Amino acid sequence: MSEQQRLTHLDEHGQARMVDVGDKAETQRLAIARGEVHMRQETLRLIQTDGLPKGDVLAVARVAGIMAAKKTHELIPMCHPLLLSSVKVDFELHPAQEEGQDAVVQITATVKVTGKTGVEMEALTAVSVAGLTIYDMAKAVDKAMRLEGVRLVEKHGGKSGDVVLE
Amino acid sequence: MSEQQRLTHLDEHGQARMVDVGDKAETQRLAIARGEVHMRQETLRLIQTDGLPKGDVLAVARVAGIMAAKKTHELIPMCHPLLLSSVKVDFELHPAQEEGQDAVVQITATVKVTGKTGVEMEALTAVSVAGLTIYDMAKAVDKAMRLEGVRLVEKHGGKSGDVVLE
Amino acid sequence: MSEQQRLTHLDEHGQARMVDVGDKAETQRLAIARGEVHMRQETLRLIQTDGLPKGDVLAVARVAGIMAAKKTHELIPMCHPLLLSSVKVDFELHPAQEEGQDAVVQITATVKVTGKTGVEMEALTAVSVAGLTIYDMAKAVDKAMRLEGVRLVEKHGGKSGDVVLE
Amino acid sequence: MSEQQRLTHLDEHGQARMVDVGDKAETQRLAIARGEVHMRQETLRLIQTDGLPKGDVLAVARVAGIMAAKKTHELIPMCHPLLLSSVKVDFELHPAQEEGQDAVVQITATVKVTGKTGVEMEALTAVSVAGLTIYDMAKAVDKAMRLEGVRLVEKHGGKSGDVVLE
Amino acid sequence: MSEQQRLTHLDEHGQARMVDVGDKAETQRLAIARGEVHMRQETLRLIQTDGLPKGDVLAVARVAGIMAAKKTHELIPMCHPLLLSSVKVDFELHPAQEEGQDAVVQITATVKVTGKTGVEMEALTAVSVAGLTIYDMAKAVDKAMRLEGVRLVEKHGGKSGDVVLE
Amino acid sequence: MSEQQRLTHLDEHGQARMVDVGDKAETQRLAIARGEVHMRQETLRLIQTDGLPKGDVLAVARVAGIMAAKKTHELIPMCHPLLLSSVKVDFELHPAQEEGQDAVVQITATVKVTGKTGVEMEALTAVSVAGLTIYDMAKAVDKAMRLEGVRLVEKHGGKSGDVVLE
Numbered sequence: 001m002s003e004q005q006r007l008t009h010l011d012e013h014g015q016a017r018m019v020d021v022g023d024k025a026e027t028q029r030l031a032i033a034r035g036e037v038h039m040r041q042e043t044l045r046l047i048q049t050d051g052l053p054k055g056d057v058l059a060v061a062r063v064a065g066i067m068a069a070k071k072t073h074e075l076i077p078m079c080h081p082l083l084l085s086s087v088k089v090d091f092e093l094h095p096a097q098e099e100g101q102d103a104v105v106q107i108t109a110t111v112k113v114t115g116k117t118g119v120e121m122e123a124l125t126a127v128s129v130a131g132l133t134i135y136d137m138a139k140a141v142d143k144a145m146r147l148e149g150v151r152l153v154e155k156h157g158g159k160s161g162d163v164v165l166e
Numbered sequence: 167m168s169e170q171q172r173l174t175h176l177d178e179h180g181q182a183r184m185v186d187v188g189d190k191a192e193t194q195r196l197a198i199a200r201g202e203v204h205m206r207q208e209t210l211r212l213i214q215t216d217g218l219p220k221g222d223v224l225a226v227a228r229v230a231g232i233m234a235a236k237k238t239h240e241l242i243p244m245c246h247p248l249l250l251s252s253v254k255v256d257f258e259l260h261p262a263q264e265e266g267q268d269a270v271v272q273i274t275a276t277v278k279v280t281g282k283t284g285v286e287m288e289a290l291t292a293v294s295v296a297g298l299t300i301y302d303m304a305k306a307v308d309k310a311m312r313l314e315g316v317r318l319v320e321k322h323g324g325k326s327g328d329v330v331l332e
Numbered sequence: 333m334s335e336q337q338r339l340t341h342l343d344e345h346g347q348a349r350m351v352d353v354g355d356k357a358e359t360q361r362l363a364i365a366r367g368e369v370h371m372r373q374e375t376l377r378l379i380q381t382d383g384l385p386k387g388d389v390l391a392v393a394r395v396a397g398i399m400a401a402k403k404t405h406e407l408i409p410m411c412h413p414l415l416l417s418s419v420k421v422d423f424e425l426h427p428a429q430e431e432g433q434d435a436v437v438q439i440t441a442t443v444k445v446t447g448k449t450g451v452e453m454e455a456l457t458a459v460s461v462a463g464l465t466i467y468d469m470a471k472a473v474d475k476a477m478r479l480e481g482v483r484l485v486e487k488h489g490g491k492s493g494d495v496v497l498e
Numbered sequence: 499m500s501e502q503q504r505l506t507h508l509d510e511h512g513q514a515r516m517v518d519v520g521d522k523a524e525t526q527r528l529a530i531a532r533g534e535v536h537m538r539q540e541t542l543r544l545i546q547t548d549g550l551p552k553g554d555v556l557a558v559a560r561v562a563g564i565m566a567a568k569k570t571h572e573l574i575p576m577c578h579p580l581l582l583s584s585v586k587v588d589f590e591l592h593p594a595q596e597e598g599q600d601a602v603v604q605i606t607a608t609v610k611v612t613g614k615t616g617v618e619m620e621a622l623t624a625v626s627v628a629g630l631t632i633y634d635m636a637k638a639v640d641k642a643m644r645l646e647g648v649r650l651v652e653k654h655g656g657k658s659g660d661v662v663l664e
Numbered sequence: 665m666s667e668q669q670r671l672t673h674l675d676e677h678g679q680a681r682m683v684d685v686g687d688k689a690e691t692q693r694l695a696i697a698r699g700e701v702h703m704r705q706e707t708l709r710l711i712q713t714d715g716l717p718k719g720d721v722l723a724v725a726r727v728a729g730i731m732a733a734k735k736t737h738e739l740i741p742m743c744h745p746l747l748l749s750s751v752k753v754d755f756e757l758h759p760a761q762e763e764g765q766d767a768v769v770q771i772t773a774t775v776k777v778t779g780k781t782g783v784e785m786e787a788l789t790a791v792s793v794a795g796l797t798i799y800d801m802a803k804a805v806d807k808a809m810r811l812e813g814v815r816l817v818e819k820h821g822g823k824s825g826d827v828v829l830e
Numbered sequence: 831m832s833e834q835q836r837l838t839h840l841d842e843h844g845q846a847r848m849v850d851v852g853d854k855a856e857t858q859r860l861a862i863a864r865g866e867v868h869m870r871q872e873t874l875r876l877i878q879t880d881g882l883p884k885g886d887v888l889a890v891a892r893v894a895g896i897m898a899a900k901k902t903h904e905l906i907p908m909c910h911p912l913l914l915s916s917v918k919v920d921f922e923l924h925p926a927q928e929e930g931q932d933a934v935v936q937i938t939a940t941v942k943v944t945g946k947t948g949v950e951m952e953a954l955t956a957v958s959v960a961g962l963t964i965y966d967m968a969k970a971v972d973k974a975m976r977l978e979g980v981r982l983v984e985k986h987g988g989k990s991g992d993v994v995l996e
Contacts, residue, residue: 007212007223008306011918016226016303016889018896020916022858022942028520035313046173057173059391059514060182063575064243066516067399070571070579073900075237075295076302077230077893081900081913083579085614086518088509112520116915120309121302128294128313129241136242136287137182140174143286143318144331147201147294150313165310177420182391184398186418188360188444194686225680225889229741232682233897236737236745239402243395247402247415249745251780252684254675278686282417339544339555340638343752348558348635348723350730352750354692354776367645378505389505392514396575405734407569407627408634409562409727413734413747448749452641453634460626460645461573468574468619469514472506475618475650476663479533479626482645497642526852557723557846561907564848565731568903568911581911583946584850586841610852671876671887672970680890680967699977710837721837724846728907735905739959740966741894784973785966792958792977793905800906800951801846804838807950807982808995811865811958814977829974 065130231296397462563628729794895960
């Protein structure tokens with residue numbers, strides 16, 4: 001099996017370990033992840049207007065996503081702790097275009113670090129927890145919401161260089 | 167606006183709060199959530215066979231999901247702490263049926279509690295973190311994996327009674 | 333020394349312990365705590381208007397206070413873990429009344445539980461962390477802000493009955 | 499608005515973010531924060547003498563403050579994680595000078611780091627949590643204690659240079 | 665295999681799960697665990713006399729043990745969260761009886777709960793972390809210290825009734 | 831008292847502090863710790879064969895140990911946070927050699943960092959929590975298991991140079 005085809009967090013006996021990054025260089029790294037919360041049109045309307053223009057739902061989800069990025073290494077067992085230098089979580093609201101379609105909140109998280117490993121997992125965690133928080137805040141009116149398409153969008157810095165998937 | 171149509175974690179000024187469950191009854195509650203990690207067929211093959219029959223990747227993801235369920239109230243800002251009585255995380259592996267299709271690991275989390283609020287968020291969190299852990303363990307070979315369809319499947323107990331969505 | 337005059341978290345040798353509440357009754361309890369962040373008038377103006385009517389600064393501080401209430405037993409060594417049933421954090425903005433006076437953000441936290449111990453510490457922790465978060469968000473423009481008067485205001489339920497200090 | 503007058507943790511839309519420190523230099527930084535717990539003279543006497551010369555109350559509060567400094571980035575949403583190189587928490591006991599005056603425990607926290615951001619928040623958090631711990635340990639005898647004047651005293655290192663407020 | 669001989673945290677496929685305690689009764693439970701830190705006689709002397717009669721080393725280790733008991737369910741993957749009603753950590757210092765023998769600090773942790781599962785793990789965790797803290801505080805003078813005999817001593821309450829091992 | 835004979839986490843008044851490592855060099859450091867879980871022969875047999883060749887008990891204990899290493903600074907009060915670059919936990923199973931002897935699972939943890947302090951505590955914590963997890967997973971069949979001999983085995987890098995104790 002080529003080096004490229006090994007699952008790096010497993011050793012030669014298939015046992016989990018935190019892969020050794022001791023010899024990697026400290027470089028500036030950035031990752032962008034994205035995902036979408038699908039919901040009923042009425043639910044999106046409530047998120048948009050409840051109380052205030054921007055809505056406390058998204059403010060809370062943003063804080064939750066940022067704080068979760070900092071907890072990534074406590075959640076994902078083989079992740080290395082990292083000194084994140086920046087976390088940003090943005091939302092785009094897409095009303096349903098026609099009857100029967102889902103309304104969508106798109107979540108994009110951008111994470112930066114100067115360190116020895118990339119921050120894909122931090123960006124993906126921020127998206128997921130921000131999305132779950134939206135679910136939590138709106139679940140009284142819409143239990144069928146779904147978090148879809150949580151994925152890496154871009155990644156820069158480090159040995160694997162620039163990865164642009166979207 | 168009907169009671170049913172309020173976002174319960176926002177007060178009358180649209181400000182976030184942890185909703186008051188003090189007067190709710192302690193009942194037995196259960197929630198089942200589900201989601202799928204989409205990946206290349208080759209990636210699924212590596213997860214299945216790396217080292218051992220059942221593979222350490224899924225064992226690690228299972229532990230991560232179970233531990234994350236217990237952390238839900240630390241991740242989702244308005245969630246109540248709960249004394250979970252049971253958490254279970256199961257995986258089903260679905261190889262690609264034909265060329266060009268995704269292979270899929272389906273994750274199902276079942277959470278139980280005797281308490282004053284439901285455990286949807288705990289089940290959804292377990293699924294999400296288990297899914298992200300699979301991503302982390304396999305990302306060296308497949309950065310384009312996606313976590314899809316994180317959703318509530320069933321919910322029993324509490325005021326809203328039985329909800330079966332799938 | 334009378335029972336009333338013992339520091340309950342110290343045993344008879346003056347050594348710290350988590351006091352035994354095993355025989356106490358589970359009752360509904362509520363605590364309200366309060367504190368003030370003092371700042372320059374200009375700082376208050378920035379908090380009020382930055383971006384939006386209510387301002388993201390206070391939304392972030394509110395989330396921080398609520399989440400901190402849930403972490404109280406991890407921060408205060410002898411505190412018991414509790415299943416908080418409600419946490420609410422409110423702000424009142426008091427502009428300086430005359431030249432040279434401080435502007436003030438008053439923070440009030442209300443915490444409820446059904447349990448064996450009171451929630452004073454949870455309410456005081458919510459106020460403190462909300463206040464520190466305001467400091468953090470505004471410290472680039474005003475390093476001399478002060479968190480003043482963090483105190484218990486009311487307490488209901490439990491053996492000591494109703495306590496109203498303000 | 500001048501650069502100096504922006505709330506740095508808000509972006510141009512007033513939305514919260516963890517400000518990007520990726521381009522800042524790693525320098526040695528130090529912050530000193532201070533605050534006072536006001537209490538009845540009798541309460542101070544119990545803290546001083548309960549069991550032992552130095553008293554376990556202050557030993558516990560010191561540990562709580564040091565451990566809280568390390569948790570700052572988990573409590574204050576927009577704070578960056580940092581590798582603290584030193585944390586020290588000191589207490590000075592000031593008995594009431596005359597009838598009717600408060601007795602006071604003054605808390606001073608000194609935090610050092612080699613990093614890209616300052617440690618004001620870490621020092622302020624250590625003071626606050628040490629103060630709350632004193633409240634917790636003595637609240638059975640004095641519920642009216644107050645945590646006053648939590649403030650930054652000194653700050654060295656970093657772009658803003660030396661700040662001495664006291 | 666008899667019921668008694670199953671590893672309860674594994675399901676019928678040998679996969680880990682948090683065992684379901686939903687149908688168990690809430691009863692008062694108590695566990696006592698013990699362990700010993702072995703060290704050079706000179707190290708024990710430093711712990712005893714450094715600064716003060718009782719010594720801050722043991723005060724810090726006691727706080728660490730108590731706080732760790734509350735974190736047990738975050739450390740041990742299949743442990744249930746519990747509302748501990750009491751945690752106590754005691755130390756006995758045993759100087760070496762003769763030349764060449766180890767000096768010993770014996771650690772005993774007593775944990776109580778009213779809940780659906782026992783608190784063996786909480787007591788064992790308190791002992792272990794208190795012991796590791798002693799190691800940390802004294803490691804500059806004695807790197808060869810060992811934590812020995814971490815074990816359950818007594819257990820009361822719950823289906824398995826009274827267990828007394830020592 | 832010689833420098834070598836001071837407990838570094840206590841100041842000149844015997845009070846706890848996080849020792850200042852600000853002036854220490856960042857070097858590559860490694861620590862290896864070890865410990866043994868003693869159990870009945872029958873218990874070892876269940877751990878080995880329950881369900882699968884390698885057994886989920888050890889997979890879960892491995893994950894628990896690795897995650898605990900990352901939490902060391904939250905458990906041991908005076909420990910510095912560190913960016914661990916690698917954590918590995920290995921098990922060796924030693925069946926009882928003759929009637930009446932204990933069976934043993936030996937746990938070895940290897941931790942690496944590039945930083946200002948050593949990682950003894952991280953390695954010792956990984957061993958302890960992995961050992962406690964084995965206890966937890968098997969306690970339904972063997973409550974008399976003991977965690978023995980938790981100790982530092984090797985340490986490299988840093989001012990104290992190479993230490994090999996075993």
